[in-house]
Amino acid sequence: MKKFPMRFGSPLKEKITGSEFEKAYKHEINKEKWSDNMETPENYTTKLDYDKTFKIEILNEFANGVYSRLLSFVLNNGMDRQDKNNPYNVLLDQFVEMLDINLFKMSFEELEVLEGYWKHMNKYIREITK
Numbered sequence: 001m002k003k004f005p006m007r008f009g010s011p012l013k014e015k016i017t018g019s020e021f022e023k024a025y026k027h028e029i030n031k032e033k034w035s036d037n038m039e040t041p042e043n044y045t046t047k048l049d050y051d052k053t054f055k056i057e058i059l060n061e062f063a064n065g066v067y068s069r070l071l072s073f074v075l076n077n078g079m080d081r082q083d084k085n086n087p088y089n090v091l092l093d094q095f096v097e098m099l100d101i102n103l104f105k106m107s108f109e110e111l112e113v114l115e116g117y118w119k120h121m122n123k124y125i126r127e128i129t130k
Contacts, residue, residue, distance in 0.1 A: 055111050056103045059118065066122045067095040073129040088128075095121070 074081060074088050083089055098118075103111065 049108075052104075052108055052111070055108070055115075059103065059111060059115055060099075062115075062122070063095075063099055063118045066118055066125055067092070067099060069129060070095065070125050073125075 070088060070092055074086075074092065079086055079088060081089060081092075084093075098114075101114075103114070106114070
């Protein structure tokens with residue numbers, strides 16, 4: 001009877017355990033060539049910050065809602081969206097720039113400040129669109 005090589009639980013895996021495995025793994029990782037635009041293995045982390053990601057998702061939804069409310073107000077009142085003398089259009093353009101910011105590059109504290117901005121804008125937009 002012919003024996004096939006084992007895929008799982010190979011003898012090599014059984015011989016290398018614990019810190020020896022980590023050393024061998026790190027050695028293999030460091031042998032690879034990394035380009036300048038990629039993070040090095042020492043700096044690379046797969047840990048996700050779930051609180052920050054959740055905050056970003058909520059903030060994106062909220063900010064887009066504020067923008068949509070003002071845009072609906074402008075369009076429903078027959079205002080020309082291309083008129084740059086209209087203060088509502090200027091505010092809409094400012095909102096577009098704010099929505100284009102990469103929130104994942106911001107710290108949690110900066111996100112808190114940005115959340116305050118959008119809350120104030122929400123209050124303002126609710127007031128002017130009554």
